[in-house]
Amino acid sequence: MPAIPVDMVIPIYTGGASARVDADVAPKFKAGDGVVARNLNPSGHTRLPRYLRGKSGTIEKDHGVFGLPDTMAHGGGETPQHVYCVRFSAREVWGASASPRDSYYVDMWDDYLDPA
Amino acid sequence: MADHDHTEPPSDTALRVKALESLLLEKGLVEADTLDALIQLYEHNIGPQNGAKVVARAWSDPDYKARLLADATPAIAELGFGGVQGEDMVVVENTSEVHNLLVCTLCSCYPWPVLGLPPVWYKAAPYRARAVSEPRAVLKEFGVEIRDDVEVRVWDSTAELRYMVLPERPAGTEGLGEDELAALVTRDSMIGVALVEGA
Amino acid sequence: MNGIHDLGGMHGLGPVNPESDEPVFHAEWERRMFAVLMATFASGIYNVDEFRHAIENMAPAEYLATSYYEHWLHSLEQVMIDKGQFNRSELEAAWSNVTAGEAA
Numbered sequence: 001m002p003a004i005p006v007d008m009v010i011p012i013y014t015g016g017a018s019a020r021v022d023a024d025v026a027p028k029f030k031a032g033d034g035v036v037a038r039n040l041n042p043s044g045h046t047r048l049p050r051y052l053r054g055k056s057g058t059i060e061k062d063h064g065v066f067g068l069p070d071t072m073a074h075g076g077g078e079t080p081q082h083v084y085c086v087r088f089s090a091r092e093v094w095g096a097s098a099s100p101r102d103s104y105y106v107d108m109w110d111d112y113l114d115p116a
Numbered sequence: 117m118a119d120h121d122h123t124e125p126p127s128d129t130a131l132r133v134k135a136l137e138s139l140l141l142e143k144g145l146v147e148a149d150t151l152d153a154l155i156q157l158y159e160h161n162i163g164p165q166n167g168a169k170v171v172a173r174a175w176s177d178p179d180y181k182a183r184l185l186a187d188a189t190p191a192i193a194e195l196g197f198g199g200v201q202g203e204d205m206v207v208v209e210n211t212s213e214v215h216n217l218l219v220c221t222l223c224s225c226y227p228w229p230v231l232g233l234p235p236v237w238y239k240a241a242p243y244r245a246r247a248v249s250e251p252r253a254v255l256k257e258f259g260v261e262i263r264d265d266v267e268v269r270v271w272d273s274t275a276e277l278r279y280m281v282l283p284e285r286p287a288g289t290e291g292l293g294e295d296e297l298a299a300l301v302t303r304d305s306m307i308g309v310a311l312v313e314g315a
Numbered sequence: 316m317n318g319i320h321d322l323g324g325m326h327g328l329g330p331v332n333p334e335s336d337e338p339v340f341h342a343e344w345e346r347r348m349f350a351v352l353m354a355t356f357a358s359g360i361y362n363v364d365e366f367r368h369a370i371e372n373m374a375p376a377e378y379l380a381t382s383y384y385e386h387w388l389h390s391l392e393q394v395m396i397d398k399g400q401f402n403r404s405e406l407e408a409a410w411s412n413v414t415a416g417e418a419a
Binding site: 123125126128129130131132133134135136137138139140143145146147150151152154155158159163200221222223224232233235236237239240241242243244245246248249254257258272 | 320321322323324325326328329330331332333334337339340341342343344346347348349350351353354355358360367370379382383385388391392395400401405406407409410411412413414417
Binding site: 004048051 | 146147150152153154198200202203221222229248251264265266267269270271274275276
């Protein structure tokens with residue numbers, strides 16, 4: 001891969017490159033569905049934080065199809081799938097002493113979620 | 117014959133970076149003027165003044181605000197902003213009922229095209245740990261107190277969507293033009309750790 | 316991985332401590348580190364997930380004790396070696412050269 005020449009700096013960096021993948025993959029979930037974040041503990045890369053594993057939430061939005069970091073970090077290809085915004089209540093995440101009103105909105109891949 | 121253990125890097129980080137840069141240049145992996153152009157772009161051109169213009173436009177034009185909240189990336193592009201770490205944007209609105217706070221607990225994900233590069237505190241361990249476990253305490257440290265009847269929503273940027281907060285327009289700004297409004301909007305208000313103060 | 320980077324909810328890390336009027340870069344080396352990372356990343360030599368994972372693999376105590384751009388430095392050295400762009404010996408030779416240059 002050649003070095004980036006100076007005249008490409010503005011086009012590349014102000015243009016960017018979306019992480020979206022153009023793959024015809026069916027979503028597993030839709031807005032309003034109840035889901036549970038899986039208890040995954042891979043020794044490799046993942047974007048499922050520990051504080052949310054096993055927690056129940058609701059699909060807020062389907063963002064579309066993206067590659068899966070868990071495979072992309074290890075030369076395992078894109079494994080394209082849907083990414084959702086998932087809402088979790090504060091008490092679900094942190095227990096009874098947490099705010100009864102506050103919430104968490106976290107983006108999660110299909111492979112991170114089970115139906116509730 | 118010396119038994120070479122793993123050689124340690126220079127303890128001076130500046131020397132270690134200089135070594136890496138020299139090696140990359142020598143291997144033809146980077147070009148010197150490209151490096152200088154990147155620094156110029158991100159140190160002097162891209163910054164929160166971009167996001168402030170987006171906020172000011174949204175406050176001034178209800179149709180723009182609706183477009184921004186429905187599909188932020190093209191709306192932000194209308195003002196000429198976009199690019200790396202902002203290819204898929206979501207803008208979330210603060211209201212009298214909801215206060216939004218942004219964090220990336222796992223690393224430092226941040227909407228560069230509208231806010232520039234993130235401050236050290238955003239990328240460091242205390243904020244990343246506590247913005248999720250005690251958001252109201254963190255807000256208080258920043259001098260922001262959110263009433264109990266307002267919902268605090270914490271957005272943890274785990275994927276490649278990048279978020280920006282549309283702060284509430286302060287009272288008493290009805291007569292101001294977009295440039296004057298933009299001048300009120302701070303970077304911290306677009307992360308959610310500050311409110312926008314009136315003129 | 317259940318690494319040190321996965322910080323959500325950890326206790327004991329202290330106050331957030333924002334710096335007022337913080338500059339974009341705190342030292343010249345940070346500028347250079349930012350630039351070499353950005354330039355190599357856009358070349359497609361590695362992807363962002365590989366880059367992040369190399370940071371996650373830092374020794375936990377070192378991760379917490381070092382700054383953001385030091386994390387980038389650690390990762391870029393490792394990822395370049397992993398991708399065969401140079402090897403450890405070449406990197407060590409570069410270290411010797413800069414150190415000798417300083418001493419001269």
